[in-house]
Amino acid sequence: MRGMIENADAIVIGAGIHGASLAFHLAEKGLRPLVLERGTLASGATGRSSGLVRMHYDLEPEARLAWASFAYFRDWSTRVGGECGFTRTGFLQFYPRDAADRLRANVAMQQRIGIPALLVTADDVARLAPGFRTDDFDVAAYEPESGYADPSGTTAAFLAAARERGARLVQGCAVTGIRTAGGRVAGVDTTRGAFGAPIVVDAAGAWAAEVAALAGVEVPITVWRHDTAYVRRPSALRLGHPTVIDDGNAMYFRPEGRDLTLIGLEDDAAMGGAPDEDPRPADGFVERVVDRICRRIPGMVDAGLQSTQRGQDGITPDQRPVLGAAGPEGFYLDCGFSGTGFKTGPAVGACMAELIVDGRATTVDIAPFGLDRFRSGRLLAGEHEDHGIWR
Ligand SMILES: Cc1cc2nc3c(=O)[nH]c(=O)nc-3n(C[C@H](O)[C@H](O)[C@H](O)COP(=O)(O)OP(=O)(O)OC[C@H]3O[C@@H](n4cnc5c(N)ncnc54)[C@H](O)[C@@H]3O)c2cc1C
CATH class of the missing domain: 3.30.9.10 (D-Amino Acid Oxidase, subunit A, domain 2)
Incomplete structure (x- = not known):
């Protein structure tokens, strides 16, 4: 594409645990993703995370994500490579x-x-x-x-394994605009020039609402x-x-x-x-x-x-993540982890890669986490809610 300094199969905005996990899983599926990070990897929530790895949730889809993720933490060196500090x-x-x-x-x-x-x-x-x-x-x-794991180490290990499989990470590169053409995403503008891709994913943590707004998408984070x-x-x-x-x-x-x-x-x-x-x-x-x-x-x-x-x-009104397609074709949300998203990072990345590449997540059904729940008022709640929203 003219004026673009580099093209990729997919652009992931943010190199926290979620951007890193998604890049790894997209690369495992044969795509060459580009991760753009305005600071350095794990410089957002992930680098401050307490790293608890447990499965106790009151909402079944979240418990399933934590359980599917646990298999990665337990078998990290064979499943991903490197160390996660579990x-x-x-x-x-x-x-x-x-x-x-x-x-x-x-x-x-x-x-x-x-x-x-x-x-x-x-x-x-x-x-x-x-x-x-x-x-x-x-x-x-x-x-x-x-138990617990090392969030920065986990992110670095995911990114190292993604790069071995063809992913690229650019740090010190803030996304400032999202380009669309004919109702589809075409790439992004950044502080280091423009990059082209038919898929753009918002994994920008506490900044996710600002990034989504660049694509004309309103997210309650x-x-x-x-x-x-x-x-x-x-x-x-x-x-x-x-x-x-x-x-x-x-x-x-x-x-x-x-x-x-x-x-x-x-x-x-x-x-x-x-x-x-x-x-x-x-x-x-x-x-x-x-x-x-x-x-x-x-x-x-x-x-x-x-x-x-x-x-x-970034926290949402029901304290559950926002996962799935939204706005222009090719734009995806992978954000809103509301203070509990480190431990689910591995499985969320697997599910998002399945959704993006295969059209449907099969590791865990992530359909309940769609953005439309906020418009329709169907907020997520555990059948036996264990505590209210953290305030
Ligand atoms: C203090 C603390 C303790 C926690 N403890 C736990 C815990 O024990 N267990 C648990 O499971 N979860 C825990 N969490 C939650 C968990 O850490 C987060 O849900 C998770 O790290 C979010 O990851 P992320 O990749 O979505 O966001 P982040 O790690 O915030 O990554 C987003 C990245 O996007 C980048 N970015 C933003 N805007 C742009 C842009 N325009 N262009 C390019 N890059 C951009 C940011 O620089 C950032 O690096 C904790 C959170 C905190 C803050």
Whole structure:
């Protein structure tokens, strides 16, 4: 095409976990995708992600995406190559005592689709996680195989494997326009010139609404900011602990290496505004973290603060991703991961590549995640919703 500096089979905007996974899966299918990244790979949500890898969701299609992704994390070196840093710690999910029926129902759904999830008692938890308070619930969900992975490493490994298969990554290249011709996408304009392709995918995380607007597509994605802290465990807790989501305390935490614990709060998010704001954590965040973690692990009162950081993701009104075609022919959305999209990255990329190349996703049915649900008012909700929208 005249005026284009390079042509590709597909252009993927954004080199976070989702752009990288999609590039890998498109390249596996024989396409030569071009990934355009305005910063450096994993410089968005992915590079700040806490990296939890678990399958506990209340919405079956999301649980299926997490389960299909788990197979990649478990067998990374043979399935993709390189390292994803998956560390098996076991995963515990706590609900408040009065939500035990919902917990049971969600675990039953997960078991039905093959996820190795169990119900355990408070006494079991005391054995699995010495030092935890266990007097505020009777049952918990336990996933012995789950844990966490390294989000930046996972993204780099996907991109390295994609490049071996013919993909190209251009960093420091911001997409500023999307070209169309006759109702089809034709390519993009960027800070480094124009690139041509018949397929353009928006995997731009917190910037996804801005990018979609370049194609004339309105996507209800706002910015969600999330603070996390690393604390150094006191010597009495050096043995480590499982990865945990603790809904009663609106918190999650996981071990990091030998003696750190990473903690995030689920009710502390700042919403809206521009995606390029100040990355410093909110006032009082550290005090809230200390208070919450000590409610679950009283011995953490002697922990020391190591560091804090803030990340951001694009969030949708039902806190579920937006996947599929939208607007001009050849334009696709792969965004809106709402603070939980690292762990589903492998399977989402596989599904999007199937949709783009074969016309239908077969790894998991992603039709429920279409953009039209917002127009029709059919927002997604778990049959036994485990918590409200993170705010
Ligand atoms: C602090 C934090 C903790 C989290 N913890 C977890 C967790 O434990 N488990 C989990 O599963 N999920 C977690 N998440 C969510 C998960 O990290 C995100 O859902 C996921 O990383 C989103 O990936 P992405 O590729 O869609 O977006 P991003 O990683 O944000 O990538 C989008 C990329 O697009 C680029 N871009 C934007 N605009 C343009 C443009 N115009 N041109 C070119 N490039 C552009 C950006 O620079 C960016 O690199 C967490 C998120 C945060 C913020």
